[in-house]
Amino acid sequence: MAAFGQRLRALRDERGWTQDELGERMGWSGTHISAIETGRRPPTTRFARNADTALGTGGRLERQSQAVRQNSLLEGFPEYVEYEGRAVEIRLYEIGIIPGLLQTPDYARVLADAALRRGAITPEQADERVAFLAQRQSALTRPQPPMVMLVMDESCIRQAVGGSDVMEAQLRKLVEFAELPNTVLQIAPFTMGERRPVDLPINLLTLPDRSVAAYAEAQTRGHLDREITLVVPILTAYHQLQAGALSQAASVAMIEKAVKGKFRD
Incomplete structure (x- = not known):
């Protein structure tokens, strides 16, 4: 979760977007983006797909989110x-x-x-x-x-x-x-x-x-x-x-x- 959040923040910073601006492009709130970036919430499949679309990362974030969910805890x-x-x-x-x-x-x-x-x-x-x-x-x-x-x-x-x-x-x-x-x-x-x-x-x-x-x-x-x-x-x-x-x-x-x-x- 921490690695995913760091990657998301790095991609956002590369584009010069705030959390609110990325959230608007993805259909999520800036608060939710912050929770993902700081590892307080796990990225769902839908979140990762929307992030890939907004950031143009070709499915990389979705693949990384799958690794997050391959732990012992049920998604959600x-x-x-x-x-x-x-x-x-x-x-x-x-x-x-x-x-x-x-x-x-x-x-x-x-x-x-x-x-x-x-x-x-x-x-x-x-x-x-x-x-x-x-x-x-x-x-x-x-x-x-x-x-x-x-x-x-x-x-x-x-x-x-x-x-x-x-x-x-x-x-x-x-x-x-x-x-x-x-x-x-x-x-x-x-x-x-x-x-x-x-x-x-x-x-x-x-x-x-x-x-x-x-x-x-x-x-x-x-x-x-x-x-x-x-x-x-x-x-x-x-x-x-x-x-x-x-x-x-x-x-x-x-x-x-x-x-x-x-x-x-």
């Missing part, structure tokens, strides 16, 4: 993390695995190593994933931490990841999380059945200006959306999910029972 995810680190409220819903913000290092390492064995990432990228997760989790311990509301599908605590020891430590971390003054933890039980309003993970961020952003992932990239008409239906569905989920006390009891039963009823 670093932008989400940037907003996550500033959010005053975080609402999460996860299916199947514990959300990254609450994963123990051992749990995260098991998932990274599984991706490595599948050939999806390199050993270096596996290490990067685990290290990056630790950076994300620091947002929960900043001087004024965000309010975090978490709803997990029951499958998150039933699916054993890494064996009994890893899962026991992970579930105990969830119990500790529920005891914090700025958190709410709920389980959406299997018995919700057809009353469950959503079937996909949800990431909602309330920013300092009280605007709300929604993040969603496809197979190849993630997307952050701040358009109110698109975010409100997701927020409504999340509230409905919370209303139908177990209370925090009942959720913690279910987690503790899973620990005692070694993750089996």
Whole structure:
């Protein structure tokens, strides 16, 4: 990302353009150009193509942007993390695995190593994933931490990841999380059945200006959306999910029972 940003700035300087002038030619804001040049945002494929067109670089920037995206992080995810680190409220819903913000290092390492064995990432990228997760989790311990509301599908605590020891430590971390003054933890039980309003993970961020952003992932990239008409239906569905989920006390009891039963009823 840093190398791409330096290259973009050098090309812009060669033409004597300001960031705003390049942005006008590309259809982006000068602020966005600045974020790319300083490595605070990754270049998307569309951004790189527009830059190649504006600068007449014959596809060089697009090829360089592909190298940026060939790391362990999904395209679009670093932008989400940037907003996550500033959010005053975080609402999460996860299916199947514990959300990254609450994963123990051992749990995260098991998932990274599984991706490595599948050939999806390199050993270096596996290490990067685990290290990056630790950076994300620091947002929960900043001087004024965000309010975090978490709803997990029951499958998150039933699916054993890494064996009994890893899962026991992970579930105990969830119990500790529920005891914090700025958190709410709920389980959406299997018995919700057809009353469950959503079937996909949800990431909602309330920013300092009280605007709300929604993040969603496809197979190849993630997307952050701040358009109110698109975010409100997701927020409504999340509230409905919370209303139908177990209370925090009942959720913690279910987690503790899973620990005692070694993750089996």
